[in-house]
Amino acid sequence: MTFDFLLLNPWIYDFAAYDFWLKPYGLLFIGGKLRKLGYSIYYLDLLDPFHPELPKKPKRKSFGTGHFYKEFFPKPVYFQDVPRKFYRYGLPLKILKNILKSIKFKAILITCTLTYWYPGLIALIKFLTSHYPETPIYIGGIYAKLCYNHLKSLIENHYSDYPIFIVTEHHEDFLNQLLKLYPPSKEPHKHDYPIFDLQSCIPYVIIMTSLGCPFNCPYCASKRLYPKFEPRNPEEIFKEILFWHKTYKVVDFAFYDDALLFNFENHLRLILENIINHNLILRFHTPNAIHARFVNKEVAHLLKKAGFKTIRIGLERVENRFDNKVSIEEFLQAVAYLKEAGFKEKELGAYFLYGIPEENFEEVKKGLLFLAEKRVPPYLAEFSPIPGTPFFEKAKITSRYPIDEDPIFHNNTIFPALKRPDWQKIQEIKALARKIRHSLCN
Numbered sequence: 001m002t003f004d005f006l007l008l009n010p011w012i013y014d015f016a017a018y019d020f021w022l023k024p025y026g027l028l029f030i031g032g033k034l035r036k037l038g039y040s041i042y043y044l045d046l047l048d049p050f051h052p053e054l055p056k057k058p059k060r061k062s063f064g065t066g067h068f069y070k071e072f073f074p075k076p077v078y079f080q081d082v083p084r085k086f087y088r089y090g091l092p093l094k095i096l097k098n099i100l101k102s103i104k105f106k107a108i109l110i111t112c113t114l115t116y117w118y119p120g121l122i123a124l125i126k127f128l129t130s131h132y133p134e135t136p137i138y139i140g141g142i143y144a145k146l147c148y149n150h151l152k153s154l155i156e157n158h159y160s161d162y163p164i165f166i167v168t169e170h171h172e173d174f175l176n177q178l179l180k181l182y183p184p185s186k187e188p189h190k191h192d193y194p195i196f197d198l199q200s201c202i203p204y205v206i207i208m209t210s211l212g213c214p215f216n217c218p219y220c221a222s223k224r225l226y227p228k229f230e231p232r233n234p235e236e237i238f239k240e241i242l243f244w245h246k247t248y249k250v251v252d253f254a255f256y257d258d259a260l261l262f263n264f265e266n267h268l269r270l271i272l273e274n275i276i277n278h279n280l281i282l283r284f285h286t287p288n289a290i291h292a293r294f295v296n297k298e299v300a301h302l303l304k305k306a307g308f309k310t311i312r313i314g315l316e317r318v319e320n321r322f323d324n325k326v327s328i329e330e331f332l333q334a335v336a337y338l339k340e341a342g343f344k345e346k347e348l349g350a351y352f353l354y355g356i357p358e359e360n361f362e363e364v365k366k367g368l369l370f371l372a373e374k375r376v377p378p379y380l381a382e383f384s385p386i387p388g389t390p391f392f393e394k395a396k397i398t399s400r401y402p403i404d405e406d407p408i409f410h411n412n413t414i415f416p417a418l419k420r421p422d423w424q425k426i427q428e429i430k431a432l433a434r435k436i437r438h439s440l441c442n
């Protein structure tokens with residue numbers, strides 16, 4: 001069968017990867033837009049945990065989350081000091097080969113999300129260029145945007161003979177380019193929703209009600225990826241949620257927004273009221289965290305009534321705070337409102353950032369104990385340096401790796417900002433966070 005475009009989500013090579021509502025949203029989004037223009041799409045997620053030919057089914061957990069299929073992979077030499085095993089996550093190569101045997105396509109679109117996951121992209125490029133040397137390949141995603149020069153030099157040095165293009169422009173400009181090059185082969189699809197229906201299973205759907213964030217925290221990629229905050233039409237978002245629920249019986253929805261509660265009155269409130277008025281029994285999750293500052297009594301009440309099940313709050317630190325998105329008082333007030341609205345402790349959680357340049361582990365420990373005392377489960381977020389942010393510049397000085405030369409060193413598992421990670425201390429911190437969560441959530 002011949003398709004206009006083959007869309008691919010590459011493997012991940014890493015110490016850890018977990019499907020905590022982890023999808024290549026940008027690729028799925030572009031797929032939806034292409035289909036609406038009349039293009040035929042074949043989508044292959046190399047991380048697909050439901051693929052029927054997987055040698056072993058990965059364990060799945062609640063709310064659509066779960067493990068990916070993984071195989072041991074030799075740990076890169078420069079990570080030998082990291083006391084963790086290394087894996088390749090995703091489908092074995094022979095499954096990819098089998099699938100591609102039965103299809104033809106005019107061009108390939110590939111994404112790469114985290115900057116340090118580019119080896120998965122490169123492994124795929126190597127395979128594709130050897131089997132389809134004439135087929136144009138378009139690479140987009142967060143890595144291409146944040147590390148454009150790195151990707152460009154990799155292509156120039158190793159794949160300059162192949163038609164490979166880096167996509168960093170706005171999606172509308174990119175779609176216009178494709179329209180000039182490839183005439184659509186089909187009638188336009190009835191909607192332009194992201195192509196979740198082309199997955200082998202839809203355990204959950206990602207929703208983005210806006211792009212970007214009005215804040216500018218010194219460690220975050222949001223401003224670099226989306227310089228402008230762009231909210232979407234609330235009525236359209238409700239229709240999208242309704243479509244997935246009615247057509248595919250999806251009940252779990254994860255918001256990927258960076259600022260979900262911003263301008264709540266004119267935005268999320270309208271979506272939630274619609275959900276409540278239609279008596280939809282859905283479960284909502286906020287893996288990207290919400291801003292405590294925007295939680296008041298009414299917001300908390302509506303979140304509860306609409307079916308939010310996983311609320312993560314961006315706290316980052318307790319002492320020595322370095323962003324202005326929330327104060328401790330605002331954080332505690334938000335937690336109080338959420339609990340008053342009926343949220344259980346196990347449904348709440350605070351992201352606690354650690355592993356920052358010149359980390360003070362005593363301070364981290366005190367922060368975790370503070371959360372234990374306030375009965376808020378802590379979720380540790382290991383620091384990863386994001387190019388173009390003030391914290392990246394600091395990490396360049398403190399890191400034991402050349403983080404500005406190779407994004408592989410942005411991996412948060414290796415604690416790239418630390419000169420000499422004390423692995424024993426790191427284990428203790430992780431164990432403490434686990435113990436607190438266990439005592440609050442069980």
Ligand code: SF4
Nearest residue numbers: 213215216217220258
């Ligand atoms: S509030 Fe969150 S998303 Fe916004 S800039 Fe800060 S860390 Fe990033």
